[in-house]
Amino acid sequence: MEKWVLYAFISMFFAGFTSVIAKMGLNGISGELGLTIRTLFVCAFVLLFAVWAVPVQQLAEVSQRNLLWLGLSGITTALSWIFYYKALKLGDVATVALIDKGSVVVAMLMAWLLLREVITLRMLAGAGLIVAGLLVIAKKP
Template structure:
């Protein structure tokens, strides 16, 4: 297995835990407060990670374009997290988490439009299955 695939599966695993643990942490408080506390912890953990693994020389590689795109990514992450926590406070973890993972379809389309990535039949089928799963999960019985 290629290293990036292993990393992607680990990301999936931890993201799954994140949703359930976050829902448990929402007990008795607002989603907004929960998000703020979680984000403070994430900031501390990421800063600690950066301090231990990023060589100081890497910072000189940053340019305005990197900072612009990473800043925009931070903005969209912030908006995603705000709405995710609002949904998580009100809804079931399984449904909210699945809808959130529908972002993969958005990513596929944006990667095709903006990055000129190739959409293969395998990717089309996978995306269609995700959309199908979303429709099944959100349909009221």
């Protein structure tokens, strides 16, 4: 197995825990406050990780283009988290998490448009199954 696949599975594992333990942490407080507290922990943890893992010389390699795209990514991440926590506070974890995973389809389309990544028939079938799953689970009886 390639290293990136292993990393993706580890990410999936932790992301699955994130929603459940976040919902538990929102008990008695607003989604906005919960997100703020969580983000402070994320920031501290990532900074400590960077101090450990990133060579100082790499700082000189950061370009304005890097800052632009990573800054935009940070803004979209923040917006995603804000609305995710609003949904998580009000909805069921499984349904909110599943709808959020529809982002796979959005990412596939954006990668095709902006990065010229190839979308195969297999990927289209997978995206179709994700959308079908979203429609089945998100629809209330």
